[in-house]
Amino acid sequence: MQHVLIANRAAIAVRAAQTCRKLGLETTALTALTDTQNTHVAWADHEVAVPGRGLPDTYDSAVRVLDAVDRSGVDCVYPGYGSLAENAEFVSGLEDRGVTFVGPTAAALRLAGSKAAAVETAHRVGIPVLPHAAGRGRTEVLARAREIGLPVVLKPEFGYGGQEVRVAHTESDVERAVAGGAADTSWYIEKFLPVNRVVGVGLAVDHQGTVLPLGERESLLVADGLKLLEAAPVAGVDARTVEAMRMDAARVARAFGLHNVMTVEFIVGPDCYYFLEVNGRLPLAYQMSEAQLDTDLVELQLRIARGESVASSEVPVDRALHCLEARLFVHPQELADFPAVGTLDHLELADVEGVSYAWSVDPARPVTYELILAQALATGADRATAARLVRAGLAESRVEGLRCYVEEILRRLNDAC
Incomplete structure (x- = not known):
């Protein structure tokens, strides 16, 4: 691994380029010719462009990105948390080329990608399913x-x-x-369980099968299929149940043959929990895990991809530290003319002590490929403290021109978290 194609865009592509630079790896940024918000390109050593309009025809196109791999001469592909991270056919194409993929194998992704097959596999190894x-x-x-x-x-x-x-x-x-x-x-x-919560168990698995716990989180607000608000650690679920889910998540990873960083999701009812799905990629909530771990998960992914072993006790999770993250997804109705979404009239994220943001949008440029404008993360000694900080950050920020769930998130934060 010497030359990495970062097969993503926006904030995660910037972060990946920064981490690669720290590790002494050469980088090539992927960009769509129609992407007016290609701010991530400036952070890489080189760039390679693909034609097309819209995510499915550019950044998420296995054919287009494989062609970019061929043209750029890279020996490794880092996908971040985009759909290519779980695209078995794309990974199969990389395997045929002898190019390292920072993620699971094509075979493991095929199994995880079928919801029916995934649930049957979990059931076969004794994990509760609905x-x-x-x-x-x-x-x-x-x-x-x-x-x-x-x-x-x-x-x-x-x-x-x-x-x-x-x-x-x-x-x-x-x-x-x-x-x-x-x-x-x-x-x-x-x-369907009317009374439930969704808990994601994060873990990393190296090529020797060593499992490294990365912490647990729960969804506090979901709208239009989008997780707008997540918190860690999990509240309202007894410690014994959380530990059982942690152990079952490791069993799932081994049964699926998955390695690298992933999340196993469970749905928790009043008296039991059930396997929901497995996401064999870096989670959108990766910075929550990083806060509890005090480590760089992108670096961990790259280390595992190049064959390094990790000790299960190498990175202890600080579950006494509470994290809360809000995500400003662009409202689906704003995407009707995608990829020409629109223009931000104003974007100013408030400088609130204790709140950090992941974002790379230039408000002076037209918005084209943006699905999410920013993520706001806060930590504290308890959830109420983290919630108060995120609430202050969003309430004092100005996001005008595109709807992105700010009001819905603030209403949820005004409730007991």
Whole structure:
């Protein structure tokens, strides 16, 4: 590993370039010719451009990025937390070229990428799962939902990032959900728990199978399939249950053959927890883990990718430190003309002691490929302190011109966290 293509953009691409520079690695930035917010390019040693419009046709296109790999002569690809990080066909193309991928193998990603296969694998190694099924078309999906019993959650079996996830309380809801998807969509159907919380267990696994815990977090606010607010450590779940999920997450990683940094998600009900899914990539919440670990997770990813071993006790998690992160996702309705999203009239993130931001948007340039404008992170001795800091940071910031859930986040922070 000497020359890394950073196959992403925005804040995570800037961070990856900074870490690579610290490690003495040469970097090439990926950029779309139609990306007007390509501020990340300045942080890399070189750049390689791809044609097209929109994320699926540029940064998330396996074909386009593999072509960029060929043209740039890199020997390693770092994907950050974009969809390429979990694209088995893309990784397979890198394996064929002898190019190192900073993440799991193509075979492991294929298994993790199918929600039905992933749940069956977790069940096979003794991890609790919810009643579930898979099907295509209105008739089959409706029949499976009836067998499980309403309400159910419907997800595209190979969906990514919470896309098109729907809760169906009635048979009419099921029919509408199926009608709203592509005709050839394979649907994953799962029993819905009305009272629940989603807990993500972070871990890193090296090529020798050593598991390094990276801490646990929970979602406090989700809208339109987007996690707007997350907190660590987990509250309201007893320590014994959290420890059991931690152990089961390690079992999942080994059963799937995953390595590098990942998150295993569980859904926690009143009296039990169940496997939800595994994300074999750097989480969007990686800076929360870094705060509790006092280590660079991007560096850890690169170390594992080049074959280094990590000791399970190498990086202890400080679970007494509370972290809370808010994410200013651009509202989906603003993306109707994507990638020409619009223009920020004003973006000024407040300088509040104890609050840090991850962002790379230049408000003077048109917004094209932005899905998220900024992430605001605060730490404290308890969750209330972290919540108060994030609330102050967002309340004093000015984000005008694009809707990005500020009001929804502030309302949630005004509740007890």
